[in-house]
Amino acid sequence: MYYGTDQNNYEEMYREQMHQRENVLDLIKEAMKDERHDRIKYKNMMDMAKDEKVKKQIEFAYMDEGKHYKMFQQIYYMLTGKMIDIPAPKVEGYNKLIDAVETSINGELEAVELYRKIQSMLPNQKLRDMLFEIITDEQEHATRFVYVYSILTGK
Template structure:
């Protein structure tokens, strides 16, 4: 079977009693939905501060990935619970005082997100791990880009 990265998983019957950490998994997914939204809004602000079109393009690509991740987490939550997640649309992070400070915040945020998603990967039903793996590898790619942007602008 060929894996399609943007495909929504087909409904399956999950025996949650087999997984001891189902509450933790759902909580991490809810946190991730909000975190991806916060990142999207934060990166919208960074795009406006970016000094070159190349940097704007890089951050725009990362922002678009965050939108994709949020949609994936929302679909995953709905798949696992049978209901849509109840998450706010408002950002809960402060905006940076400068472009370089924003890049530093973004870099550290991407690395923290990877750590959270690794925990999720290890505790989620194995049939959903490809989704989490895709998101994790995107986060590492983003961290690499932000590391480059930070070095370039330091």
């Protein structure tokens, strides 16, 4: 029946939207956890860095991750009306700075992937623009860590 089909489509669409909404909220929480993780990791790396030039590069990323955490918190609030905080996750230790730098390059590139996905699920331009800013920052961090890597290896 025509009406029945329409109704079913509507309900299906509604369920899909609700499902996506739950999903994007979970991904935002994951992003907030990752931002906290990276900020702690980069603080540790700054303490390990002997070269002032290296330290400065890591500090750029360290500062941005704090900003990103607050931006995701704001996005979550705009979607739900709820203000949430994510507890500080456990951060892996490193004996050598260069190893931490290497995993950071991969971490930043993985963040770009996750954030592109979140961006595509957001309901309006203002929120998508916020993700755009975060994504370009993470791309910049990846580039900075590649630079740091080259300084540390002397290449």
